[in-house]
Amino acid sequence: VTTVLPPPQRLRLRENQLFLVLTIVIGVLAGLAAVLFTVAIDQTSHRLFGLGPSRYRLFLVPPLVSIVTGVLLARLFPDVRGSGVPQTEAAYHLGGGVIPAHVPIGKFITGVLCIGSGHSMGREGPSVQIGAGLASVIGRWFQLSPDRVRDLVPVGAAGALAAAFNTPVAAVLFALEEIIGDMNAGLLGSTVVASVAAVIVERSILGNEPLFHVPTYRLVHPAELVAYAALGLVGGIVSLLFCKGLLATRAVFLRLPRGTRFIQPAIGGLIIGGLLLYSPAIMGVGYEYVDQALNGGLVLKTMTILCFLKLGATIISYASGNAGGIFAPSLYIGAMAGGAVGMVVHRVVPFPTGDVGAYALVGMGTLFAGIIRAPMTSVFMIFEITQDYQILVPLMVANMLSFAISRRYQPVPVYHALLLQDHVHLPSPSTQGAPATVTARQMMHTDVVLIPPDASIAHAWERSRENDAAAYLIGTTSHLSGFVTRERLAESMAAGTGSQPVNSLLNGAIVHVHPDHPLEVVLERFAQSPDILPVVSRSEARRVEGIITPDSIMNFIHQRTRSVRTGSSNDTSAAGQRR
Amino acid sequence: VAHTPTDEIAQRINLVHREALQLVVLIAIAVAAFFLTRAVAANNRNLSLRDGSEWYARGQQALRAGKVDDAIGSFRRATVRNRDERRYTLALAHALQIKGDTEGARAALVALRESSPEDAEINLQLARLAAQRQDVTEALRYYHNALYAPWPLEQTAARRQVRFELIQFLLTHQQTSRALSELLALSSDLPDNVDLRVEVAQLFARAGDDRHALDQYELALRVAPDNGASLAGAGLAAFQLSDYPLARTYLLRANGNDQNVRATAELVDLILANDPLANRIGATARARRLASNFSYVQQRLGQCVERRANTEPTDEERDLQRDAQDFEEELDSPAIREQDTVEAGVDLIARIERHLVQACLPDTLLDRALIRIGELHGATAR
Numbered sequence: 033v034t035t036v037l038p039p040p041q042r043l044r045l046r047e048n049q050l051f052l053v054l055t056i057v058i059g060v061l062a063g064l065a066a067v068l069f070t071v072a073i074d075q076t077s078h079r080l081f082g083l084g085p086s087r088y089r090l091f092l093v094p095p096l097v098s099i100v101t102g103v104l105l106a107r108l109f110p111d112v113r114g115s116g117v118p119q120t121e122a123a124y125h126l127g128g129g130v131i132p133a134h135v136p137i138g139k140f141i142t143g144v145l146c147i148g149s150g151h152s153m154g155r156e157g158p159s160v161q162i163g164a165g166l167a168s169v170i171g172r173w174f175q176l177s178p179d180r181v182r183d184l185v186p187v188g189a190a191g192a193l194a195a196a197f198n199t200p201v202a203a204v205l206f207a208l209e210e211i212i213g214d215m216n217a218g219l220l221g222s223t224v225v226a227s228v229a230a231v232i233v234e235r236s237i238l239g240n241e242p243l244f245h246v247p248t249y250r251l252v253h254p255a256e257l258v259a260y261a262a263l264g265l266v267g268g269i270v271s272l273l274f275c276k277g278l279l280a281t282r283a284v285f286l287r288l289p290r291g292t293r294f295i296q297p298a299i300g301g302l303i304i305g306g307l308l309l310y311s312p313a314i315m316g317v318g319y320e321y322v323d324q325a326l327n328g329g330l331v332l333k334t335m336t337i338l339c340f341l342k343l344g345a346t347i348i349s350y351a352s353g354n355a356g357g358i359f360a361p362s363l364y365i366g367a368m369a370g371g372a373v374g375m376v377v378h379r380v381v382p383f384p385t386g387d388v389g390a391y392a393l394v395g396m397g398t399l400f401a402g403i404i405r406a407p408m409t410s411v412f413m414i415f416e417i418t419q420d421y422q423i424l425v426p427l428m429v430a431n432m433l434s435f436a437i438s439r440r441y442q443p444v445p446v447y448h449a450l451l452l453q454d455h456v457h458l459p460s461p462s463t464q465g466a467p468a469t470v471t472a473r474q475m476m477h478t479d480v481v482l483i484p485p486d487a488s489i490a491h492a493w494e495r496s497r498e499n500d501a502a503a504y505l506i507g508t509t510s511h512l513s514g515f516v517t518r519e520r521l522a523e524s525m526a527a528g529t530g531s532q533p534v535n536s537l538l539n540g541a542i543v544h545v546h547p548d549h550p551l552e553v554v555l556e557r558f559a560q561s562p563d564i565l566p567v568v569s570r571s572e573a574r575r576v577e578g579i580i581t582p583d584s585i586m587n588f589i590h591q592r593t594r595s596v597r598t599g600s601s602n603d604t605s606a607a608g609q610r611r
Numbered sequence: 612v613a614h615t616p617t618d619e620i621a622q623r624i625n626l627v628h629r630e631a632l633q634l635v636v637l638i639a640i641a642v643a644a645f646f647l648t649r650a651v652a653a654n655n656r657n658l659s660l661r662d663g664s665e666w667y668a669r670g671q672q673a674l675r676a677g678k679v680d681d682a683i684g685s686f687r688r689a690t691v692r693n694r695d696e697r698r699y700t701l702a703l704a705h706a707l708q709i710k711g712d713t714e715g716a717r718a719a720l721v722a723l724r725e726s727s728p729e730d731a732e733i734n735l736q737l738a739r740l741a742a743q744r745q746d747v748t749e750a751l752r753y754y755h756n757a758l759y760a761p762w763p764l765e766q767t768a769a770r771r772q773v774r775f776e777l778i779q780f781l782l783t784h785q786q787t788s789r790a791l792s793e794l795l796a797l798s799s800d801l802p803d804n805v806d807l808r809v810e811v812a813q814l815f816a817r818a819g820d821d822r823h824a825l826d827q828y829e830l831a832l833r834v835a836p837d838n839g840a841s842l843a844g845a846g847l848a849a850f851q852l853s854d855y856p857l858a859r860t861y862l863l864r865a866n867g868n869d870q871n872v873r874a875t876a877e878l879v880d881l882i883l884a885n886d887p888l889a890n891r892i893g894a895t896a897r898a899r900r901l902a903s904n905f906s907y908v909q910q911r912l913g914q915c916v917e918r919r920a921n922t923e924p925t926d927e928e929r930d931l932q933r934d935a936q937d938f939e940e941e942l943d944s945p946a947i948r949e950q951d952t953v954e955a956g957v958d959l960i961a962r963i964e965r966h967l968v969q970a971c972l973p974d975t976l977l978d979r980a981l982i983r984i985g986e987l988h989g990a991t992a993r
Contacts, residue, residue, distance in 0.1 A: 050630060053634065057634075057637050057638065057641055060641050060645070061640075061641055061644065064641070064644045064648045065644075067648050067652060068644075068647075068651060068652075071648070071651050071652050071655045072651075074655055074658075074659070075651075075655055075658070078658060078662070083662060083665055083666070084669075173633065174633055233645065236649075237645075237649050237652045238652060241694065245722055248725075320688070320691045323691060324687060327719065327722060328714065328715060328718050329687060329715060387718070
């Protein structure tokens, strides 16, 4: 007797059970990693600055340490710059959940050095990447199926965030809302389990101490909601300022020659050192000062100055390529902005108002909603911090306003915009939905011919005379520079500039599609293109995977029609046989 | 690929063994990581506690040097590094209070109180802040929370001092009945300490309860019979209770340097020497005292009329003059030896004296003595 066995995966009938066990263990490990990360940052900061650092130390430590981290980030761990949340999202959506083992290690080391040396950055984003990286490594070590490895990424992220922030519910929501991008995802149970396991571990080590000590707040007068709406407005504007400033500054650093990458963090460190001389309160994570703002310990002038100093410092630290997140800075800036608004409200409005600390607290949520664009996470996070329903209504009013303003004037969320700057294009929610029956991958030609960017216009013109295409792609398959139309080439030749490089004729934006884009998107974008639509990789948007032209569309239609006919004739013959 | 069932089972077993081994390794790593992280975190915690202690010391130093803002900054850092150490928050609240930021101090203490609502020191500080804001209700609540908090046995004196503070606060804010309740509670639990008894007696006197004040002074005198403060206080309390013989006894023994004591002693002497209704004097002496007092008030009344020569006498003055003329006739009659006549005379003298003092002339010691004599014998009731 012989039995035909299915592939090895079929033997693994216990994969679901194994996944559940791994979820718990990953929650524990991610929680431990987050705690260790937090403690290591504290220790490093203490060793580097001591209790009362001198002016020399304040000025010199950030750039000197950044020289070391710059080399590490440029040579050993190039994919751990910045927050870690966008990279985790990219790994989940584009990389099949594969995060190399060196990523969590590198993130831990560089994150500790960057934040511990005074850079104005948060520890939550790196914790997310470390947790997700550990989960991915463990999943692959157990040889889980690719889908299961991918599913472990948000599980590890949720566990690490829950432990880093001591807010298990907000961590679950963050994993669903931000990492997966779908609140209805089927991973709710796993993220909850990991989050709970991580928080248990964290509390058993650090104690059940809330991150912030917050007095009980309440809405003193119904008209105060108007004041909270004003706070939402301010929060939205400050969020925009932060996002736009961060993206613009980062674009400047990205335009610098690639060879300067290793020194860029030190440039940021030098500026941070200068800012620390003016106010050491912006150093590192800065929760100490958030606590003071929440407890009414800062005056209006101080909070206003700290709000803008922290904003600038975080932009510099992040844009210069250091490793650290924007989660904590957004809370810091929000607390200061909220506290300042609260103080103004106290002085101006004729009705009784709540404590300044209540405004600082709502301000934190407001900035988080505006910058991170995770409004549900923001509401639950503040609720978990205060454990008080009273603050929810003002919080939701302010959050929604801030969120709406931020979305109106910065349509692309900051994490996605950061990925776009790195030429990584995440799929939109519609693309993530039900798989399309026809995609760009099926329609594209893969034999792509590009004109080298350093070729002359005359050379390109010669090439164009060999066929009658309306436009030509310029660049290489690994680095698409743009396109040039036949008409433009003709004009240049007529103008006698044929010896100039074809690069000089490039149009700005490149209309493109990704291989998983459905037919509707392909046709819509094709209509906007000069009859040539490049198909580029999502994980490296400069890499050309194919091209869609009128010919390729016609070929596709022809093939489909033929296969439909064949299918229907087969159906007819089958029906005849049955008859 | 074709396999036999035996192959399949072997493959399954291998897989199970490998996964089980991997899980064991992973769990072992997790356990080791847990203990490592716990050790590192404990080390960090100790470091943080040391930092907190250092910031606290710096804050105290700054406070002593008068650098309140620096002190506040240091205390804040200390509280962040060690939230469980209430001394740091109390010091912060104290520094904020010195700076005049009572709201900040209150916020710090309220936050601290959330973790230990029955802490006497925190409640006391909050009570003092409320007292500073003249918020009687809140002050009273926090003072009571402080008083009824669990105090260590060796801090009984400190607790008593809190009650003294509360009583002072209540008396300052005219909460006399509440103050008396606290005083009664306090007096029932006092050790045999002269100073404490005297202090309580003084507070009773301040609250207008001279009977209890006298009791406390007498208890103090049992311990220290020659204590000047007790003698003076007892004399004054007895004087207020109109027990002039007793007042004289104490006041004579008290230190005569005190102006108030000396004046009261003189007054008491005058009262006792001029009281026509005093015990153990004969009818002749009564009549003589009455006549003497009456002569004095007539003279004073005359002075009053002279002083206001240009204005018409009031109805009350006319009535008093008429009553005085009527009574003058009785002075020479045998009726003067009768008790009723003497009492009527004392009453009339007191009425005239009260009018003179209120409307006409600055009072003399004898004026006051005569009014007191009238009050002693019920003149005020008429």
